[in-house]
Amino acid sequence: MRILLTEEKVNIPEGCIVTEKNKILTVSGPKGTETLDISHMLLSVDIEEDALYVRLWSARRKETPIVRTCASLINNLVIGCTKGFLYKVKAIYKHFPITMLIEDAGKTVIIKNFLGSKCDRVIKMRGSAIAKLGQEKDYLHIEGPNMQTVSQSAANICQKCVPKNKDLRVFLDGTFVVSKGTVDQ
CATH class of the missing domain: 3.90.930.12 (Ribosomal protein L6)
Known part of the structure; x- marks a missing residue:
């Protein structure tokens, strides 16, 4: 059975800028700039004003944990670039x-x-x-x-x-x- 949508939200604080190009995320903040390549993951990343959404459509049960993993990696980059x-x-x-x-x-x-x-x-x-x-x-x-x-x-x-x-x-x-x-x- 397939799950229609699996979604995770990552909050982006003030002073942190997240950009995405060809599934390569760039997070920049007061402590530095880091990149994360997620081109090997079958995910969609949508950046809005103060949040980032990681979505996976029509996935099997074994494929859904990758969404939380990717969201945690992005959240760690956001924390690292703002606080260190x-x-x-x-x-x-x-x-x-x-x-x-x-x-x-x-x-x-x-x-x-x-x-x-x-x-x-x-x-x-x-x-x-x-x-x-x-x-x-x-x-x-x-x-x-x-x-x-x-x-x-x-x-x-x-x-x-x-x-x-x-x-x-x-x-x-x-x-x-x-x-x-x-x-x-």
Whole structure:
């Protein structure tokens, strides 16, 4: 059985501009500009004054969740371009102090002295994500307008600092995501 119409509404706040051309959405706001390509999705996107409608006509039951997924991706871009996303990463250590350095204007993070090792761990930020040292000790702030690139950059930092060939119940050193949210919070 086919569902005649599946529809989701995404509110567009003031100060945010959404344009669509050939199923490529461009969202621009005070924090930056991001694009989303939905040409592979069989959807129709209609932009009105203060809202955006994602519609799917005559779909089967398995095809309807794509509408909510697309609406959530667009909503995350709108939030990111107006407020910006912020992930806080903390370096936790017991004996050897972990030092974090920022290079290339926030595009590269270097982690030194993890478990006393001499080799440095170099992590490049993805997309438009930028890393900054926090005001508190051992904190790193990763921010940007795209939630996917910010969260993936934070995950890459956490994955680089995992103790290998050791008991993880004893060796608790590493870098961990402490909080997630928007920059304005």
